[in-house]
Amino acid sequence: AADALVIFTPSGKRGRVPTGTSVLDAARLLDVDLDSVCGGRGICSKCQVTPSFGEFSKHGVHARENALSEWNAVEARYHEKRGLAQGRRLGCQACILGDMVIDVPATSQVHKQVVRKAASQRAVTMDPATRLVLIDVAEPDMHEPSGDYERLATALDEQWQIGPVTAPLSVLRKLQPALRRGKWQVTVAVNIADTPARVIDIWPGYHEGPLWGLAIDLGSTTIAAHLCDLTTGQVATSAGVMNPQIRFGEDLMSRVSYAMMNADGAQAMTAAVLDALNTLATEICAEAEVAPRDVVEAVFVCNPVMHHLLLGIDPVELGQAPFALATSGAVTLSATELGLTAVNPAAQTYLLPCIAGHVGADAAAVALSEAPDKSDELVLIVDVGTNAEILLGNRDRVLACSSPTGPAFEGAQISSGQRAAPGAIERVEIDPVTKEPRFRVIGCELWSDDPGFAEATAATGITGICGSGIIEAVAEMRMAGLLDASGLIGGPEQTGTPRSIAEGRTYSYVLQDDRPAGGSLIAVTQGDIRAIQLAKSALYAGARLLMDEMGVDTVDRVTLAGAFGAHISPKHAMVLGMIPDAPLDKVTSAGNAAGTGARMALCSRAARAEIEQTVSKITKVETAIEPRFQEHFVAANAIPHATAPFAHLRS
Ligand code: FES
Missing domain, CATH: 3.10.20.880 (Ubiquitin-like (UB roll))
Known part of the structure; x- marks a missing residue:
């Protein structure tokens, strides 16, 4: 047979194939990404293409004298039974008779690019x-x-x-x-x-799919799961629960001590987290109307203690120097072996690699999503959680550490604190003259002093303050002069507002008092300020330590990440001194970068290979044994800081 020139779009791949070759075979010959589940049997229709120039085969003439007569018999049968859109052909049936340009629509590509969410996030190419x-x-x-x-x-x-x-x-x-x-x-x-x-x-017979996967961000305080379509990479449903291990200890080290002090402590924590994961998986599948059997992959990102407790490995070694991990590489095992029963029993679970004893798979996931190792600028990435993961680097060198911030940023240990949910205060402004606050709650577009706010929030009520809310509240209190640099809340005589109320020997600032109407008092107490100071000092000290190690005093860019990272206002984070001083327009949010990294690893084998490579090149800095950490921590206790100038705050 003579050869025909075929050009595939959008890849631009081209070559000569013998006339009479099917498009699917031509695609394979020319290494063009064209999907097929049925292997060319005319059943799955995953191989659909659109001819944009030239003509396909007219052989295999169908009985009827209409448009279908030009179709191959198998294709005609498919069209009659299930329908093919105008201009579409089954690539496995249509044969190339002469020079052609053939378009492969995104839906027919296995390795389609998944649309990126934020500018800082990388596009993922499907490669499940x-x-x-x-x-x-x-x-x-x-x-x-x-x-x-x-x-x-x-x-x-x-x-x-x-x-x-x-x-x-x-x-x-x-x-x-x-x-x-x-x-x-x-x-x-x-x-x-x-x-x-x-x-x-x-x-x-033929099973249509799609197959599904779970990307799970297993945090010390909250567990977030995303159910993704493994064909398109799209998230169908996301859901979260509190980590039930909290009852064994709020932070990581108290959970490690629980495991040390109690003979079956580690086992009990493993059972608790698996139980929560199975409930979460069941709920998320029910909500998306996906059969658990169709969930065939699960990817986990978590810190090293969560990692070991998930695997049923006693985490005691992580509680003492030299903080040895049982295994630092990526872990692959079946759902049954892991104890994840609410998905397909043979589903593959994949845990991203850990960077070191205190810097886990969650930090690796952030590195995958934010790619500091591909940045020309020196970027500081802070993943805010109960344990903060901090990365600093550029294409030459990447450093990482973790810092024990505690759960205050997630609304825990805060008197009126709560998880980010409808009814939680998430934005706060305080008038520097009148000292009167206005705020917004999750689930409502209005500010508290807008007309209609009471009606708009009647359903949820105003239930507490979430992480981003407490950060803004404390920063606004400082800017309004309700709080001095040491973090002390002033009394009514000093501040001039009756919203400063005495609480024992200290003062609280009242954001909202609904008690007369049977509601609750939402105030920022001195204890809340202390908890936030500890958390932010730990975060800042960790970042500072990496900057020392890198030999720099400033960074080019700061990225805030974390489940609520997207909601933290850069200005307030800087007023508080959570992050080092930087131009405000260079401080951006990356949203849940660890969750994004998990999704990337779920959708792409190449992403897994990449992160396994990258972690081996990240230098780990150990905060726990570094004496300068303590110095930085103490200096960072003041708001924003005892010595650092924070030049950009003045502008
Ligand atoms: Fe399945 Fe063409 S490959 S219909």
Whole structure:
């Protein structure tokens, strides 16, 4: 046969193929990304293409004398049964007869780019570890006494070049009925990330999918999960719960001590977190109407103590120098082995690698999402949580540390504190003259002094202050002169406002007093200020320590990350002295960078390979044994700071 020139868009890949070649085969020959689940059987329609120049085959003439007559018979049958959009053809059926330009729409690309959310976030190219494939398995033959599984493995390799495979018991149990019900045609979900590949599940005949994955950010205080479509990378549902391990200790070190002091302490904490994860997975699937069986991947990011407790590894070594991890590399294991029962039993779970004993997979996930190692500018990335993950670097060098900020930034240990939820105060302004506050609550667009605010918040009420709210409240109190540089709240005589009320020997500042109407008093107490001072000093000291190590006094850019990082106002963070001084327009929010990193690792094998590489190049700085940390911590106690000039605050 003569050759035809084919150009694929949008990739621009081109080459000559013999006329009569199907588009799917041409795509494979020219290394064009064209999806297929059924392997060219005209069943899945994942291979759809649009000819933009030239003409496809007219052979395989269909009986009817209409537009369909130009179609291949298999394609015509598909169109009659399920319909193909105008101009679309099945790439596995349409053959190339002459020079052509063929467009591969995004929906037909396996490795489609997933739209990025924020400017700072990187676009992800879909490259999931688990995919669906349709295969025809040879029927058993008394003269060839091989098992059904062995013939399935042969078919997988012959029809999809998957190489050797293994299958867990959960698959072997379903194998025989599935093969017979599907008349020896089955769809299997196969994880190709490892060698040998692993069969995850099996369905009789053609199974449409999509497959799903969970990206889980397992924090010391909260657990957040995102259910992602493994074909498109889109998040269908997100949900969060409190980490039930809190009852064993609020912060990491108290949980490590609990494990040291109690014989089955670690086990009890592992059981508690698995229980919460299973409940969360069940709820999130129910909400998205996804069958738990279709959830075939889960990726975890967490700090080292959470990491060990999730795996059922006693974390005692992490509580004492030299803070040795049981394993620092990425961990891959099945959901059953992990104890995650609310997803497919053979689902693969993947834990990102840890950087060091105090700098975990959550910091690795932030590094993956924010890519400081690819930045020309010197960027400081602060992931605010109960334990702050801090990264400083550029393309030459990246440093990392963690700092024990405590749960104050998440609204815990704050008298009126609460998790970010409807009804929580999230924005605060205080008039420097009248000392009167106005605020906004989550779930309402209005400010508290806008008309209609009371009606708009009637349903939720005003229930407390969340992390971003307390940061703004304290910073605004400082700017309004309600608070001195040492963090002491002034009494009514000094501040001139009756909102300063005595509470024992100290004062509180009242944001809202609803007690006459049967509501509650929401105030910032001296204890709250102390908790915030401890948290922000720890954060600042960690950042400062990395700057010392890097030999710099300033950074080019500051990125605030964390579940509520997106909600922290850069100005207030700087007034408080949470972060080193920088031009305000160079302080940005990255949202939940650890969660984004988890999603990237869920959607892309390349992202996993990248982060496994990157962590080995990140230098870890240990705050716990560094004497300068203490010095920095003490100096950072003042608001914003005892000695650092904070030049950008004046402008
Ligand atoms: Fe499945 Fe073409 S590859 S329909």
